[in-house]
Amino acid sequence: MIGRLRWRSILRGMLLTWLLVAGMEARALQVVDDRGVTVVFAQSPQRILTVLPSLTEMVCALGQCQRLVGTDRYSNYPESVRRLPKVGGGLDPNVEAIIALKPDAVLLATSSPLAARLQSLGIRVVALEPKTHADVQRVFDVLGQLLGVTDARRVWQEIDAGVEAAARSLPQRARNLSVYFEVNDAPYAAGEASFIGETLARLGVRNIVPAVLGPFPRINPEYVVRANPDLIMVGDSGYADLARRPGWNNLAALKAGRVCVFSPEQSDVMVRPGPRMADAARLMAHCLANKAP
Amino acid sequence: MNPRGTPVALAARGVTASLDGAPVLLGIDLELAAGCWTSIVGPNGAGKSTLLKVLANLLPHEGQVTLAGQPIAEMPARMRARKLSWLGQYETSGVDLTVYDVTMLGRLPHQSWLATASALDVAAVERALRATQAWDWRARALGQLSGGERQRVLLARALAVEAEVLLMDEPLANLDPPHQADWLALVRGLAARGKTVVSVLHEISMALQGDTIVIMAQGRVQYHGAAAAAATQRALEQVFDQRITILALGAYWVAVPNQGQATSA
Amino acid sequence: MKRPPVQPDPPARRVGTVAAALLLASVVFLCLAIAVGSTGFESILMLRQDPVAWQIVVDIRAPRSLGAWLAGALLGLAGAVAQGLFRNPLADPYLLGSASGASLGVAVALVASGATPFAGEWLVQLGLTGAAFVGAVAAVLLTLLLARGVGHSLRLLLAGVVVGVVLGALGQLIMMLRPDVMLSMQAFSLGSTGFVGWSACALMAGAWIAGALVAWALASVLDGLSLGEATAISLGLPLPQLRAALIVVLALATGTAVAQTGLIAFVGLAAPHLVRSIVKTRHQNFILLSSLMGALLLLVADGLARSLVAPQELPVGVLTAVLGGGYLLWLLQRPGTRGGLL
Numbered sequence: 001m002i003g004r005l006r007w008r009s010i011l012r013g014m015l016l017t018w019l020l021v022a023g024m025e026a027r028a029l030q031v032v033d034d035r036g037v038t039v040v041f042a043q044s045p046q047r048i049l050t051v052l053p054s055l056t057e058m059v060c061a062l063g064q065c066q067r068l069v070g071t072d073r074y075s076n077y078p079e080s081v082r083r084l085p086k087v088g089g090g091l092d093p094n095v096e097a098i099i100a101l102k103p104d105a106v107l108l109a110t111s112s113p114l115a116a117r118l119q120s121l122g123i124r125v126v127a128l129e130p131k132t133h134a135d136v137q138r139v140f141d142v143l144g145q146l147l148g149v150t151d152a153r154r155v156w157q158e159i160d161a162g163v164e165a166a167a168r169s170l171p172q173r174a175r176n177l178s179v180y181f182e183v184n185d186a187p188y189a190a191g192e193a194s195f196i197g198e199t200l201a202r203l204g205v206r207n208i209v210p211a212v213l214g215p216f217p218r219i220n221p222e223y224v225v226r227a228n229p230d231l232i233m234v235g236d237s238g239y240a241d242l243a244r245r246p247g248w249n250n251l252a253a254l255k256a257g258r259v260c261v262f263s264p265e266q267s268d269v270m271v272r273p274g275p276r277m278a279d280a281a282r283l284m285a286h287c288l289a290n291k292a293p
Numbered sequence: 294m295n296p297r298g299t300p301v302a303l304a305a306r307g308v309t310a311s312l313d314g315a316p317v318l319l320g321i322d323l324e325l326a327a328g329c330w331t332s333i334v335g336p337n338g339a340g341k342s343t344l345l346k347v348l349a350n351l352l353p354h355e356g357q358v359t360l361a362g363q364p365i366a367e368m369p370a371r372m373r374a375r376k377l378s379w380l381g382q383y384e385t386s387g388v389d390l391t392v393y394d395v396t397m398l399g400r401l402p403h404q405s406w407l408a409t410a411s412a413l414d415v416a417a418v419e420r421a422l423r424a425t426q427a428w429d430w431r432a433r434a435l436g437q438l439s440g441g442e443r444q445r446v447l448l449a450r451a452l453a454v455e456a457e458v459l460l461m462d463e464p465l466a467n468l469d470p471p472h473q474a475d476w477l478a479l480v481r482g483l484a485a486r487g488k489t490v491v492s493v494l495h496e497i498s499m500a501l502q503g504d505t506i507v508i509m510a511q512g513r514v515q516y517h518g519a520a521a522a523a524a525t526q527r528a529l530e531q532v533f534d535q536r537i538t539i540l541a542l543g544a545y546w547v548a549v550p551n552q553g554q555a556t557s558a
Numbered sequence: 559m560k561r562p563p564v565q566p567d568p569p570a571r572r573v574g575t576v577a578a579a580l581l582l583a584s585v586v587f588l589c590l591a592i593a594v595g596s597t598g599f600e601s602i603l604m605l606r607q608d609p610v611a612w613q614i615v616v617d618i619r620a621p622r623s624l625g626a627w628l629a630g631a632l633l634g635l636a637g638a639v640a641q642g643l644f645r646n647p648l649a650d651p652y653l654l655g656s657a658s659g660a661s662l663g664v665a666v667a668l669v670a671s672g673a674t675p676f677a678g679e680w681l682v683q684l685g686l687t688g689a690a691f692v693g694a695v696a697a698v699l700l701t702l703l704l705a706r707g708v709g710h711s712l713r714l715l716l717a718g719v720v721v722g723v724v725l726g727a728l729g730q731l732i733m734m735l736r737p738d739v740m741l742s743m744q745a746f747s748l749g750s751t752g753f754v755g756w757s758a759c760a761l762m763a764g765a766w767i768a769g770a771l772v773a774w775a776l777a778s779v780l781d782g783l784s785l786g787e788a789t790a791i792s793l794g795l796p797l798p799q800l801r802a803a804l805i806v807v808l809a810l811a812t813g814t815a816v817a818q819t820g821l822i823a824f825v826g827l828a829a830p831h832l833v834r835s836i837v838k839t840r841h842q843n844f845i846l847l848s849s850l851m852g853a854l855l856l857l858v859a860d861g862l863a864r865s866l867v868a869p870q871e872l873p874v875g876v877l878t879a880v881l882g883g884g885y886l887l888w889l890l891q892r893p894g895t896r897g898g899l900l
Contacts, residue, residue, distance in 0.1 A: 374794025384786035
C-alpha cells in the first residue's frame with residue numbers, strides 16, 4: 001500500500017513538472033517568420049540588427065528604435081538610425097561586423113543569403129519581407145509579438161487610416177486617371193501587383209500595367225506610348241530623358257506637363273513597403289491633385 | 294611486292310581513307326620488308342602523310358593494316374605503341390618541357406601508370422639523345438631551341454621508344470646538311486640492326502640512299518622497288534614529269550632538277 | 559642501389575624551392591589574413607577573454623581565409639588542367655564557359671529548391687555544389703561540341719566565349735522570370751568569401767584532394783598531348799577516356815570553387831602563367847605549383863579586400879585582377895626571353 005502511494009506521488013510529481021515545463025515553453029517567445037521557420041527566444045530580444053530598410057523603419061515605428069544596434073547601409077530613416085553602425089548591404093553583408101555587434105536577433109529579407117550563414121554561427125534570424133499592404137500588416141504583427149509591443153495593431157491602423165485619408169482627399173477629377181509609375185529607366189514599371197500599385201489602386205487611379213505582367217515588369221517603352229497614360233510618375237533621375245525617348249514627346253501627359261517627379265528622398269518613401277506608406281500615399285495624392293486635368 | 298624476300302614488317306591490303314569527306318587513299322596494297330629502310334616519295338597531295346598515319350593506325354580507314362602479321366587495329370594500344378614509333382610533322386605546343394623530359398615521353402608505352410622512370414628508360418633516353426647529338430643540352434627548354442635542334446629532339450623522342458618499326462614524316466625538316474648526314478647514318482644503322490624504317494621524304498637524293506622506294510601519286514602506289522634499280526629511277530623521273538634527272542655520282546645516286554625544261558602537258 | 563644517371567638537377571631543385579616558397583608564403587599570409595577584418599586586430603588580442611572575439615576569429619575569419627586559399631587552389635588547378643588539356647595558354651575555366659555553366663546550374667538549383675546559395679547545411683551545400691559541377695561539365699562539353707574538338711585554338715576560344723555568354727544570358731533570364739532568386743544570384747555573382755564556413759572549407763578541401771590526385775596521376779597525358787594529339791595516340795595513350803577524366807577534374811574544381819565563393823575571375827588564367835614565369839617543368843609538378851600559386855593569389859587578394867578599406871570590403875575579383883594582372887603586365891613589358899611564352 002505504501003508502494004502504491006509512492007507511485008501516485010511520483011506520477012503526480014512528473015505531471016506537475018511536465019505542466020510547468022510546458023508552461024515555461026509557452027511563456028518563451030516563439031515567432032514564425034516568412035520562411036515558415038519557428039524561431040524561439042527565451043525573452044524578447046534587446047539587441048536588434050536589421051538588414052532591410054523597411055524593417056528598420058518598422059521597428060522604429062513600433063517605438064523600439066533604441067533596441068537597434070546596427071543596420072544595413074541603405075537604412076536612413078529615421079534620422080537617429082543614420083548614426084548606427086552599418087554592416088554592409090543586402091547583397092554584401094559583413095558577417096564579421098554583424099557578429100561583433102552581438103545581436104540577439106537579426107531581421108532580414110527572405111531572399112537574403114545571409115540567414116543560413118548566421119544561423120550556423122548561432123545567431124537567431126527572423127526573415128521578414130513585406131511586399132504588399134497585407135504583408136505590412138502581417139509583419140507589424142510578427143514584429144509586435146517579437147518586440148513585446150502590444151499595440152502593434154494600433155500602429156498599423158493609424159498608417160492604414162492615413163492611406164484612406166489620402167484617398168479621400170483626392171478631388172473627383174483626379175480619380176480614375178490612368179497612371180504610369182516608372183521605377184527606373186530600364187524601364188521597369190510598378191504594376192498593379194506591386195506594393196506601389198496597391199497604393200495607387202487604393203487612391204482610386206488606374207495603372208496602365210496590369211497585374212498579369214507581374215509586380216515589376218520590364219516593359220517596352222512602346223507599350224506606354226500605346227497606353228497613353230493621363231499622368232506619369234517617375235523618379236528624379238529618370239525624368240530628364242523622358243521626352244527624348246522615341247515617340248514619347250507626343251505623349252499627352254508629357255506635353256501637358258502631367259508628370260510627378262519625385263526626389264531621391266521621396267523615392268525612398270515610395271519604394272519601401274513599410275510604415276511610411278501613408279506618407280507615400282499622401283505624396284502621390286498631392287501630386288495627383290495638382291496635376292490632374 | 295617484297296623485293297628482298299625477307300619477313301614483312303608492315304603491310305596494307307585494300308586500304309582506302311578519306312580526309313574531311315574527300316578520298317585521299319584510293320586502294321593501297323603494300324608490303325614493307327623488315328630490316329629495310331623504305332622511303333615514300335611523290336608529288337604534293339599524293340597522300341604520303343596520310344598513308345603513314347594509316348599505317349600507324351592514327352586515321353580511320355577501310356581495308357587492313359598488319360604489323361608483323363597481326364591486324365594493327367585489333368592490337369591493344371600500348372602494345373602497338375611499343376612496336377611502332379611514329380614521328381609526325383611538327384605540331385608541338387609544349388615549349389616548357391626540357392629536352393630530357395620530351396625524350397622521356399617516348400618511353401610512355403613502356404611505363405605503367407604512375408611509375409617513375411626505370412633504369413631501362415633512363416638508359417634508352419640517353420642513347421636516343423646521344424644518337425641525335427642532343428645530349429649536351431638536355432636541360433634546355435624546347436621553346437629555347439632553334440628549328441633544327443627541336444627536330445633532333447623530336448627525333449630522339451621517336452628513337453627512345455626503341456620500337457621495331459619507325460615511321461617518320463618529313464624527318465629532315467629544318468635540319469642542316471651535317472645533321473641530315475647524321476640522320477642518314479642513324480637510319481642505316483637501324484636498318485642494319487633489323488629495324489624497319491619508313492620515311493616520307495621530299496629530298497629525293499636522300500631517298501635514293503635507302504633500300505627501297507615507294508612512289509605515290511594521286512592516292513595510289515605507282516611503283517615500289519629497290520632504290521638502286523634503274524626501273525625505279527625511271528619511274529621516279531616519270532612521276533615528277535621528267536623535271537628531275539637521276540645521275541650516278543661516284544657511289545651515290547643523286548636527283549638533279551631539270552632547268553630550262555618546258556612545263557609538260 | 560645504383561643511382562640512376564642524370565635526371566638534370568637544376569630544374570628539379572627549383573621546383574622544390576618554388577613549392578616550398580609558395581607554401582611558406584601561404585602560411586604567413588594565412589596568419590595575416592586571420593588578423594584582419596572589420597573589427598581589426600582587437601579580436602586577436604581579446605581572443606581569450608571575449609567569446610565573441612573567439613567566434614569572429616575561429617568561426618568567421620579562419621574559415622574565410624582558408625576558404626580563399628582552397629578556392630584559389632581549385633581555380634589554379636582548373637586553370638593548369640585547362641591550359642594543358644586544350645594546349646592553349648589562354649584557356650581558363652571562365653573562357654571555356656564552365657563558370658557560366660556553374661552559375662546557371664546554381665540558379666536552376668535555387669529555383670528548384672527555394673534555398674539560398676550559401677547555406678550551412680551539408681546536404682544543401684552538396685546539392686548546390688553538385689548542380690554547379692553538372693553545369694560546369696555541361697558547359698565545357700558544349701564548348702567542345704561547338705569547337706568540334708580541341709584542334710583549332712581560335713575556334714575553341716570562340717566557342718567558349720559563345721557558350722559563356724549564352725549560358726550567362728540564360729541565367730539572367732531565369733533571374734528575370736523568378737525575381738525571388740535574383741537577389742541570391744546577384745550576391746553569388748559578386749564573388750566573395752564572405753559566406754564561407756568550415757563545412758564549405760571541408761567540401762573544397764575534399765574536391766581539391768580528389769582533383770589534384772587525378773590530375774597528378776594523369777599529368778603524363780598532358781605532357782604527351784603537348785607533343786600533339788596524333789603523337790599522343792601513337793604513344794598508346796587512351797585519349798578519349800583520359801580527356802574525359804581531366805574534364806571531370808576541371809569541372810569539379812571549377813564547380814566547387816564557384817559554388818562556394820561565387821564568380822572570381824582571373825585566378826585560373828593568371829596562376830599558371832605566373833608559375834611559368836618562374837619555373838618551367840613537367841605537368842606533374844606544374845599542376846601542383848599552379849594550384850599553390852592560385853591559392854596564394856586568392857588568399858592575398860582576399861586579405862587585402864578585407865583590410866584596405868576596413869570596415870568596408872572591396873570585391874575580391876578586383877584585387878585578383880589587379881595583383882595577377884599587374885604582375886603579368888610587368889612580365890609583358892620586360893625584354894622577353896627567346897622562345898618563352900611571355
